[in-house]
Amino acid sequence: MADDDIVIRVRGLKNSFGEQVVHEGLDLDVRRGEIMGVVGGSGTGKSVLMRSIIGLQVPDEGEITVFGEPTIDLEENEAVEIRKRWGVLFQGGALFSTLTVAENVEVPIKEFYPGLNPALLDEIASYKVVMTGLPADAGPKYPAELSGGMRKRAGLARALALDPELLFLDEPTAGLDPIGAAAFDELTLSLQRTMGLTVFLITHDLDSLYAICDRVAVLADKKVIAVGTIDELIALDHPWIEEYFKGPRGRAAVATQEAGTGKAGAD
Numbered sequence: 567m568a569d570d571d572i573v574i575r576v577r578g579l580k581n582s583f584g585e586q587v588v589h590e591g592l593d594l595d596v597r598r599g600e601i602m603g604v605v606g607g608s609g610t611g612k613s614v615l616m617r618s619i620i621g622l623q624v625p626d627e628g629e630i631t632v633f634g635e636p637t638i639d640l641e642e643n644e645a646v647e648i649r650k651r652w653g654v655l656f657q658g659g660a661l662f663s664t665l666t667v668a669e670n671v672e673v674p675i676k677e678f679y680p681g682l683n684p685a686l687l688d689e690i691a692s693y694k695v696v697m698t699g700l701p702a703d704a705g706p707k708y709p710a711e712l713s714g715g716m717r718k719r720a721g722l723a724r725a726l727a728l729d730p731e732l733l734f735l736d737e738p739t740a741g742l743d744p745i746g747a748a749a750f751d752e753l754t755l756s757l758q759r760t761m762g763l764t765v766f767l768i769t770h771d772l773d774s775l776y777a778i779c780d781r782v783a784v785l786a787d788k789k790v791i792a793v794g795t796i797d798e799l800i801a802l803d804h805p806w807i808e809e810y811f812k813g814p815r816g817r818a819a820v821a822t823q824e825a826g827t828g829k830a831g832a833d
């Protein structure tokens with residue numbers, strides 16, 4: 567596959583905290599325009615992997631390129647240029663609680679484009695708020711005044727503030743009820759389709775994996791042990807993968823999809 571088609575390339579990644587080695591010899595390619603699901607047991611290093619890719623965690627070893635540019639040890643001006651091209655919804659999705667939703671969305675815009683005309687800033691923020699399915703009157707509200715699902719959408723609006731090409735989502739549907747999670751999945755899928763986004767989606771939600779991921783990467787034993795469509799992964803005959811996708815929760819997710827009431831179709 568041409569290098570242009572690989573948006574994220576990770577080779578030989580090693581991360582450790584003191585004695586604890588979290589990643590060793592981890593490789594991963596994420597293709598342009600795909601939704602790549604990332605799964606693995608709790609503590610296997612999914613969030614650390616994402617932090618490494620976006621340059622917040624400096625690895626012990628390895629190479630990481632995003633859009634063909636290395637993200638490790640960048641000069642500040644290079645880091646700013648590349649950070650403009652991606653949006654991130656961190657696990658927990660923390661919004662600034664003392665800022666309104668619109669002000670939260672404006673944070674990255676102000677950071678990268680200081681001095682932008684306030685009227686234009688307002689307009690961009692309102693547009694992003696509506697784009698994520700929030701009512702227009704959510705803009706002036708504070709995070710504490712929103713439901714959990716609305717807060718996730720507000721976090722997504724902030725991640726989309728700069729019209730990124732690449733979106734990182736760390737457990738975006740955790741804590742949402744099934745209907746809210748389904749609606750969020752549908753939103754992710756429609757944004758990916760309309761904006762041509764590449765999405766790096768960490769999730770424990772099997773319904774999300776089935777409904778919206780093009781491929782799934784499985785983290786175990788400090789590395790990505792397999793990447794493929796869910797059908798390809800199941801065919802691998804790996805005990806953890808088998809248990810994950812074919813256990814009771816996996817079967818329930820398949821049944822949901824087959825019944826045509828898949829989350830991605832719900833509203």
Ligand SMILES: Nc1ncnc2c1ncn2[C@@H]1O[C@H](COP(=O)(O)OP(=O)(O)OP(=O)(O)O)[C@@H](O)[C@H]1O
Binds near residue numbers: 607609612615
């Ligand atoms: N800043 C840090 N300092 C020390 N240890 C850390 C740090 N960040 C992560 N770790 C450790 O690295 C391991 C992987 O953490 P990580 O947050 O990536 O897990 P995860 O796969 O995202 O888990 P979860 O599904 O629960 O979110 C954990 O054992 C964690 O305690």
Ligand SMILES: [Mg+2]
Binds near residue numbers: 612613614657736
């Ligand atoms: Mg995590």
